[in-house]
Amino acid sequence: MTSKEAAALDERLDQFLTDVTASLGRSERHHWAKIYLQGLLLEGGRKSIEPLAERMGGADVQSLRQFVGQSPWAVEVIQKQVAEKVVDLLTEPEVWMIDETAFPKAGDASVGVARQYCGALGKIANCQVAVSLHWSTSAASCPLAWRLYLPAAWLATPERRAAGKIPEAVSYQSKNQLALELVDQALGWEVPRLPVVADSAYGDDFEFRASLRERGLQYAVAVKLGTKVWTSDPAQVPVTASKSRGRPRKHPALKDMPAPKTLAEVARDLPLKDWQNVTWRQGTKGPMRSRFARVKVWAAHGWNRAEHPQRVPEWLLVEWSEGAVAPTDYWLAQLGDQPVGLRRLVKIARARWRVEMDYRELKEELGLDHYEGRHWLGWHHHVTLVSMAFAFLRTEQARAKKNCWCEVDAGNVAADACAIAGQTHSPGGTVPVV
Secondary structure (H helix, E strand, C coil), X not given: CCHHHHHHHHHHHHHHXXXXXXXXXXXXXXXXXXXXXXXXXXXXXXXXXXXXXXXXXXXXXXXXXXXXXXXXXXXXXXXHHHHHHHHHHCCCEEEEEEEEEEEECCCCCCCCCEEEEECCCCEEEEEEEEEEEEEEECCCEEEXXXXXXXXXXXXXXXXXXXXXXXXXXXXXXXXXXHHHHHHHHHHHXXXXXXXXXXXXXXXXXXXXXXXXXXXXXXXXXXECCCCEEECCCHHHCCCCCCCXXXXXXXXXXXXXXXXXXXXXXXXXXXXXXXXXXXXXEEECCEEEEEEEEEEEEEEXXXXXXXXXXXXXXXXXXXXXXXXXXXXXXXXXXECCCCCCCHHHHHHHHHHHHHHHHHHHHHHHCCCCCCCCCCCHHXXXXXXXXXXXXXXXXXXXXXXXXXXXXXXXXXXXCHHHHHHHHCCCCCCCCCCCCC
């Protein structure tokens, strides 16, 4: 990279930060924000504060710690500005992705740490767990906001809460409740609505899907094969008069309801003509192709307890590759009132693959899981700054495309956009910043 190219890249970083950090206030906060982002973007080893400061030519460690761990800048305001930048950059969106990722920890002092399932290790381990919401096109995605999951033990005593410097307003929320909070935040920011995709930890939750519908959001979420459904509307079952005195019966008696089926049973009962081969995207080793079928179903949540939540038709999508002994994947989806083609349904349901790539790049390239601070505010500051760096990286990767469509400013860096973009590593490589 020539000195001219490096100067242009640095100027673009300044412009990016001007767009997203206006709310930081004091000038020294802007200074340390840039230093921290440069440290995250630089190639190198661990991205915790001390080694990051060393790579930045001896940046003041104490000042960086204060900026990340204690400075009272508002996380949500910065995240909103980053979200606006991402939505403007990734202009052919497909879905909102919801997922969670784990941060393995050796000790037990970091806020939220507990022995719980750690996806990064594939087993129960000492870790933090965070839920995130991502904006995704077919080619790129970026996290918009984060929530740290707090096991109940962290909120059970004033001493533990004080140790993590957890705000008094924070109460226990499940991961699914945190995900809905992220959804509400995005809606409050007026982020354009897209279908929500998530794995079965969210999809199996009847209330989670109902909450998405209440918010007017479409979705295609993974579910497990044991989920029980009806293939006809249970509301059409006749209500027989009760022989006992009292109020007239509003719902069919349990004995009159048809027995629901598991998703595996529904899949096995589908006729051969319902199965079609669908190619949904081009993978690194060729077209991604499998056999799918869909059928309308009604979730049987709570049926054996004589519960009567509002039940609506959902599409059950099943993947069963030719030659396989059983189906491999199931989704429940609701994509509005318009007719839904099988290919579109498959493409949306299968769109969640990008979130794992995001997590990998965020951790391997930008140190998402390297933060060593122990407190609530510092953790949220760190993941927000990492998201900023990731959004900048996405901007630089977009510049690498031949048409350079993302160049919008008429400043003196415009002529160098494509040449400098060639210095980025795509996908997910770091950008050298000076």
